[in-house]
Amino acid sequence: MKWLAQSRQQQWTYNTWFTVSLVVILGFVMGGLNLAFAKTQDLPIHPNTKSQSKLVNLPNFTPIINRVGDAVVNISSTSSKVVHAGPQNPFPPNSPFHQFFRHFMSPGGPGGGQHHEKVTDLGSGFILSPNGYIVTAGHVVRHASHIVVTLTNHHAYPAKLVGLSVRYDTALLKINAHHLPTAPIGNSSHLKVGQWVLAVGAPFGFYNTVTQGVVSAVNRSLPHDDEYIPFIQSDVPINPGNSGGPLFNMKGQVVGINDQIYTNSGGYMGLSFSIPIDTVMHVVHDFKQHKPVQFGWLGVEVQDVSTQMAKALNLKEPVGALVASVAHNSPAAKAGVKPGDVIVTFNGKPVESVGQLPPMVGNTMPGTKVTIGILRNGKAKTLHATVGVLPQHGKGGGGSSAGGNISRLHIQIQALTSGEKKHLGIHHGVLVIGVGNGPAARAGISPGMAILDIAGKKVDSPKQFRHIVNNLPAGRSIAVRVREGHHTLFTAIRLPSNG
Numbered sequence: 001m002k003w004l005a006q007s008r009q010q011q012w013t014y015n016t017w018f019t020v021s022l023v024v025i026l027g028f029v030m031g032g033l034n035l036a037f038a039k040t041q042d043l044p045i046h047p048n049t050k051s052q053s054k055l056v057n058l059p060n061f062t063p064i065i066n067r068v069g070d071a072v073v074n075i076s077s078t079s080s081k082v083v084h085a086g087p088q089n090p091f092p093p094n095s096p097f098h099q100f101f102r103h104f105m106s107p108g109g110p111g112g113g114q115h116h117e118k119v120t121d122l123g124s125g126f127i128l129s130p131n132g133y134i135v136t137a138g139h140v141v142r143h144a145s146h147i148v149v150t151l152t153n154h155h156a157y158p159a160k161l162v163g164l165s166v167r168y169d170t171a172l173l174k175i176n177a178h179h180l181p182t183a184p185i186g187n188s189s190h191l192k193v194g195q196w197v198l199a200v201g202a203p204f205g206f207y208n209t210v211t212q213g214v215v216s217a218v219n220r221s222l223p224h225d226d227e228y229i230p231f232i233q234s235d236v237p238i239n240p241g242n243s244g245g246p247l248f249n250m251k252g253q254v255v256g257i258n259d260q261i262y263t264n265s266g267g268y269m270g271l272s273f274s275i276p277i278d279t280v281m282h283v284v285h286d287f288k289q290h291k292p293v294q295f296g297w298l299g300v301e302v303q304d305v306s307t308q309m310a311k312a313l314n315l316k317e318p319v320g321a322l323v324a325s326v327a328h329n330s331p332a333a334k335a336g337v338k339p340g341d342v343i344v345t346f347n348g349k350p351v352e353s354v355g356q357l358p359p360m361v362g363n364t365m366p367g368t369k370v371t372i373g374i375l376r377n378g379k380a381k382t383l384h385a386t387v388g389v390l391p392q393h394g395k396g397g398g399g400s401s402a403g404g405n406i407s408r409l410h411i412q413i414q415a416l417t418s419g420e421k422k423h424l425g426i427h428h429g430v431l432v433i434g435v436g437n438g439p440a441a442r443a444g445i446s447p448g449m450a451i452l453d454i455a456g457k458k459v460d461s462p463k464q465f466r467h468i469v470n471n472l473p474a475g476r477s478i479a480v481r482v483r484e485g486h487h488t489l490f491t492a493i494r495l496p497s498n499g
Contacts, residue, residue, distance in 0.1 A: 059196055064248055064252045068181075068183050072125075072127075072152065072183070072200045073124065075122070075125050075141065075148070076120060076121070076147070077140060077144035078118055078121075078144060079444075122202055123141070123202070124136065124202050124242055125140070126254060127180050130179055130181075131177075133288070135171070135172060135257060136245075136257070137275070138166060139169055140171065140243050142166070142171075144446075147159040149173065149175050150207075155177075157175035157176060158176075160173065160174045163283070163434065164447055165283045165433075165434055166433055166434070167228055167293075168229060168282070169229070170275065170279075174437075183248075184251075186253025186254055186277060187277075188255045188278045191249070191276075193215050193216065194215060195214060195249065196214055196250055197215055197236055197247050197248065198211070199246070199248075201245030202241040203242050209242075212236060213234050213235040213236035214234060215234050218233070219356050219359070221356070221358075221359070230359035231274065233271065235272065237268045237272070238258050238261050238272040243260070244258065245257065246258075255274075255277050257280055258272065259273055260272075260273050261273065279363055291405075296368070296388070296389075297331065297362075298330065298337075298388070299327035300326050300343075302323055313340070314377060315342065315375060319351075319352050323339050325339055331385045331387060332385060335372060335383045337374065338376070340376070343373070344374065347360070347364065361387065366388055370387055371383070371385075406466060408469050408472075411434060411436070412434030413430045413451070414430065414431050414433050415430060425486060430451050430465050431450050432445060433447055439496070445491065445493075449483065451481075452481045453479075453480070453481040454469070454472075454480045454493075476495070
């Protein structure tokens, strides 16, 4: 009982202290609330944002889009695609059964067939001049039979193909419009790694989409692509539909056209590649003047310099382009270049790797006098050369059968190499390397095709092809047999009455 009485007394004491403490705490709380309420009476209802400063200044691309956004266009191209029906050959080409079953699985064999299907592709471009010249990537309109250009004001115009270069993957279009907004042309040689760049296009058909990034590398050569394009690499998000659209610098100038991405999924993976605008304009000027596109040529075969090769050549480091062979009577041969020389500079610009030399030479105007810095047996030497014209069939050679411009059809052709014939599975023909607005384009002939026969006559050389075309009658449809990839088909060319 004593313990219980003491416990009750302690409990009363605790209750008393608890009550007193609670009253004191409530007093403080209410006082604090009154004070806070009193202070809030002095606060403005709307905060003064003008007095707040940004903690981090990020780039604002709005002025660029406001100034040049209307010069970007959407391009829709329609082409005819060959669709094969019937069973496919289940055996690989190197199988002994592949040849046996080829007849039964071929388009003309039993159970086979083919038909043409219309395919529409989307791309982008930009307006070069107020009177309707438009630049885009060559592959956007390469096989197109019908091209439509849509402006940002939603006005659509049919476009004519003025010229297309497969080697530079560049095309020039023309629409019947005037007083158009234009995109100013910059200088891609001034680009530096780390600079901000902006892409505008229609990825997946979402028109006038703006994406941004930085220049990751310049003068980038890509495997399996033409060696004459010194690509701009960036991390700008580019997807299907962006092709042909402009790449802007922070001055709002076009420094490239967006061309391709490196991907395993078909979508953007952080690596985008654009054709430098300096390279693009090199061929655009020729297109506008209806001249065949010419490339600079030295006449050397070069390879990379490995670490072991650098030691063998008494070089301090593995840099430059090692000359493996020199074409007879070429500009390089006349300048004194020899196999085993390592080219380290071209026209005053350093050549650090083998991939840098071809675009330097190819983009140099034929007839230009240049200096070539070489290392021979470890010793530096300077040679002087005059850049020649790249022969039409790619390496060396030349002559009347090399090819050139067939003005009556508005196409450019060249002789087929043995490797190209083997790849296409043919033994004769000429290769189409450029198509302008004319009879050939209207017939669906595009760069990359091989013309096998025309008017029932087999084509063996560019010289013979030119002779046949010059004697074709005007105002009549002429049958032409072409090879595209591994498919052969006929098309009809109709020469104009004044042709």
